[in-house]
Amino acid sequence: MRKPISNTPPDERSTGNRLKISSSRPLRGDSQHNAATHGHTMYQGRLHGALAHRLGVDILRGTFKSGEILPNEIESSSKLAISRSAYREAIRILAAKGMVESRPKTGTRVTERERWNLLDPEVLGWMFETEPSQDFIKALFELRLITEPAAAELAAIRRSDEQVEQMRAALEIMKRDTLQTETGRRADLEFHHALIQATSNEALASLSSSIEAAVSWTTRYKARHNALTRDPVPDHERVFEAIERRDAGGARWCMESLIRMAHEDTQKTFHP
Amino acid sequence: MRKPISNTPPDERSTGNRLKISSSRPLRGDSQHNAATHGHTMYQGRLHGALAHRLGVDILRGTFKSGEILPNEIESSSKLAISRSAYREAIRILAAKGMVESRPKTGTRVTERERWNLLDPEVLGWMFETEPSQDFIKALFELRLITEPAAAELAAIRRSDEQVEQMRAALEIMKRDTLQTETGRRADLEFHHALIQATSNEALASLSSSIEAAVSWTTRYKARHNALTRDPVPDHERVFEAIERRDAGGARWCMESLIRMAHEDTQKTFHP
DNA sequence: GCTTTTTTTATTGTCTGACTAATGCCCAGG
DNA sequence: CCTGGGCATTAGTCAGACAATAAAAAAAGC
Numbered sequence: 001m002r003k004p005i006s007n008t009p010p011d012e013r014s015t016g017n018r019l020k021i022s023s024s025r026p027l028r029g030d031s032q033h034n035a036a037t038h039g040h041t042m043y044q045g046r047l048h049g050a051l052a053h054r055l056g057v058d059i060l061r062g063t064f065k066s067g068e069i070l071p072n073e074i075e076s077s078s079k080l081a082i083s084r085s086a087y088r089e090a091i092r093i094l095a096a097k098g099m100v101e102s103r104p105k106t107g108t109r110v111t112e113r114e115r116w117n118l119l120d121p122e123v124l125g126w127m128f129e130t131e132p133s134q135d136f137i138k139a140l141f142e143l144r145l146i147t148e149p150a151a152a153e154l155a156a157i158r159r160s161d162e163q164v165e166q167m168r169a170a171l172e173i174m175k176r177d178t179l180q181t182e183t184g185r186r187a188d189l190e191f192h193h194a195l196i197q198a199t200s201n202e203a204l205a206s207l208s209s210s211i212e213a214a215v216s217w218t219t220r221y222k223a224r225h226n227a228l229t230r231d232p233v234p235d236h237e238r239v240f241e242a243i244e245r246r247d248a249g250g251a252r253w254c255m256e257s258l259i260r261m262a263h264e265d266t267q268k269t270f271h272p
Numbered sequence: 273m274r275k276p277i278s279n280t281p282p283d284e285r286s287t288g289n290r291l292k293i294s295s296s297r298p299l300r301g302d303s304q305h306n307a308a309t310h311g312h313t314m315y316q317g318r319l320h321g322a323l324a325h326r327l328g329v330d331i332l333r334g335t336f337k338s339g340e341i342l343p344n345e346i347e348s349s350s351k352l353a354i355s356r357s358a359y360r361e362a363i364r365i366l367a368a369k370g371m372v373e374s375r376p377k378t379g380t381r382v383t384e385r386e387r388w389n390l391l392d393p394e395v396l397g398w399m400f401e402t403e404p405s406q407d408f409i410k411a412l413f414e415l416r417l418i419t420e421p422a423a424a425e426l427a428a429i430r431r432s433d434e435q436v437e438q439m440r441a442a443l444e445i446m447k448r449d450t451l452q453t454e455t456g457r458r459a460d461l462e463f464h465h466a467l468i469q470a471t472s473n474e475a476l477a478s479l480s481s482s483i484e485a486a487v488s489w490t491t492r493y494k495a496r497h498n499a500l501t502r503d504p505v506p507d508h509e510r511v512f513e514a515i516e517r518r519d520a521g522g523a524r525w526c527m528e529s530l531i532r533m534a535h536e537d538t539q540k541t542f543h544p
Numbered sequence: 545g546c547t548t549t550t551t552t553t554a555t556t557g558t559c560t561g562a563c564t565a566a567t568g569c570c571c572a573g574g
Numbered sequence: 575c576c577t578g579g580g581c582a583t584t585a586g587t588c589a590g591a592c593a594a595t596a597a598a599a600a601a602a603g604c
Contacts, residue, residue, distance in 0.1 A: 046556090046557065046558095047557075047558070048364065048557085048558090052368075072583085072584060072585080073584080073585065073586095074584090082558080082559090083558055083559045083560070084559085084560085084561095085357060085360075085557090085558065085559070085560090086557080086558060086559085088357075088361065088585085088586085089360065089361060089364045089557095091585095092320065092361045092364045092365055092368070093364055093365075093367075093368040095365075096324075096364070096365040096368035096369060096392075096394070097368060098393070102584090102585060102586090103566080103567075103568095103584085103585070104565070104566040104567060104568090104583080104584050104585040104586070105566065105567045105568050105569090105582085105583055105584050105585075106567075106568070106583090106584075106585085107583090107584060107585075108584095108585080113474070114474075114477070114481075116478070117389075117392060117393070117478065117482075118474060118475055118478040119391060119475065119478050119479055120389060120392065121370070121389070122368070135474075136474065136475070139473040139474050139475040139476065140475050142426075142473055142475070142476070143419075143473065143475045143476050143479070146418065146419055146422040146476070147415075147418055147419065150418040154414075201411040201414055201415065202385070202386075202390060202407075202408065202411050203390055203391065203408070203411040203412050203414070203415045204411065204414070204415050204418070205386070206388070206389065206390040206391050207391055207415070207479065209386075210389075318585090318586065318587095319586075319587070320586085320587090344554080344555060344556080345555075345556070346555090354587080354588090355587055355588045355589070356588090356589085356590095357586090357587065357588070357589090358586080358587060358588085360556085360557085361586095374555090374556060374557090375555085375556070375595080375596070375597095376554080376555050376556040376557070376594070376595040376596060376597090377553080377554055377555050377556075377595065377596045377597050377598085378554090378555075378556085378595095378596070378597070379554085379555060379556075380555090380556080
């Protein structure tokens with residue numbers, strides 16, 4: 001059993017600053033009735049990771065605004081009932097993603113949004129935890145519309161036969177299971193992963209895999225809330241066939257249309 | 273003065289594992305003669321940041337290979353003569369960038385290269401610390417060739433008058449100071465920054481600013497080692513003029529040619 | 545002999561409380 | 575008005591302990 005931690009110090013008056021963490025669910029799962037709390041997935045893992053997650057979401061959501069200074073380490077960690085070490089490690093994670101900046105005397109301040117690594121896979125994941133702004137979704141799909149058709153084009157030119165087979169297999173599973181199921185969504189990711197590998201460009205791959213992963217969150221969301229989306233398989237099939245016959249222009253065009261469709265569906269879901 | 277830290281424990285035999293950190297320069301600057309060690313810029317800053325930097329470079333360089341397990345925290349930190357906390361914070365930074373993964377009992381292992389956030393600005397910076405592979409440079413410029421012309425196109429359509437003025441001012445400074453000087457390079461970055469802002473797409477902006485920053489390292493490198501590069505100002509001017517007259521197609525085309533030129537120069541510098 | 549369960553053990557994870565160092569701010573002196 | 579030196583505040587580093595986790599090894603069951 002864990003040693004009982006030093007309780008909240010008696011001098012509640014110290015500063016009037018209330019710690020404004022959004023979710024008041026405890027970081028650690030030591031409450032007795034730990035049944036899954038409805039929709040929200042309880043973060044399972046290390047303490048520093050859980051806290052980074054929570055703070056990250058709060059920053060993205062605007063609960064902590066850019067330029068704002070977080071309460072100091074002692075106060076924050078004791079209010080959260082965790083050690084300074086765990087708190088600091090969480091802050092290091094956020095800092096590594098460009099979201100906060102710490103200096104002695106000044107404290108830890110939230111940086112300007114411009115400096116956040118919005119395309120970091122984890123940040124992107126946090127972004128879709130709460131419904132992201134329509135502007136951001138638009139920006140993201142605009143970026144996909146720039147990179148993915150180009151990627152499809154490169155894939156059509158550089159693909160290996162093995163990669164074609166991987167894509168074919170993934171597509172087969174998608175056809176059978178649809179995106180309503182977990183295996184179907186995994187197959188979707190595998191399809192795109194094989195495509196990305198076929199570009200032989202690891203910078204492009206790094207970018208695409210971040211975005212794909214984030215977008216797949218929206219897919220899961222769509223599957224839950226809106227059964228009326230188009231069947232994505234035909235679109236994928238057209239892309240696949242173009243790549244199989246090494247038709248660069250066709251692959252580009254089909255991918256472009258695939259993304260436009262996905263964007264439409266996503267918009268309908270988030271902002272009907 | 274800092275308290276003298278516990279020296280290397282006498283039992284040197286403990287495990288045969290030698291800690292293979294590339295640069296044997298000490299992490300902290302407490303050696304008496306702290307004169308700038310020739311080319312390499314001594315990392316100035318927090319201990320955890322310095323260590324993350326060093327380990328990051330070592331991983332990218334291949335000194336630690338994917339799948340390899342780092343020596344445990346106790347051993348590592350004591351060999352480096354730093355505390356476990358500082359060491360752990362460094363590891364958290366690397367983990368946040370997807371480069372390592374820690375689990376109890378197993379230890380901390382370097383993840384597969386596919387999972388590294390290669391487009392993280394810091395990682396990109398570490399990448400250019402040692403001469404990156406020609407493949408990677410090719411990939412990076414290929415990505416630029418996909419995104420930046422599209423960005424220029426969007427900028428031409430969406431730019432505000434104020435942004436045009438910012439670009440004009442930056443260009444003026446570039447014309448006067450060239451990329452040989454620090455102010456000239458800063459102006460170059462400002463030019464691209466204003467352009468990116470003009471796209472009104474924060475996802476694209478996040479990507480571009482990472483890449484721009486990395487590429488500007490190569491610019492500095494080029495300025496030092498190879499005076500024979502083309503004058504970049506005319507290229508920039510053409511892009512600017514196209515954006516000023518809201519000529520989307522022209523902006524795209526001029527940006528494309530600008531990047532091709534930059535790529536040629538870079539290749540000549542790194543792999544003559 | 546093979547599978548399943550329990551125990552061991554190595555390693556990261558967390559906690560505590562102290563000290564160090566950087567740096568913004570105020571105030572005295574020019 | 576500016577300037578430089580203390581002072582106070584905060585992150586940074588340190589040390590050593592114990593807890594939790596998961597892999598590996600041992601024991602139990604079939």
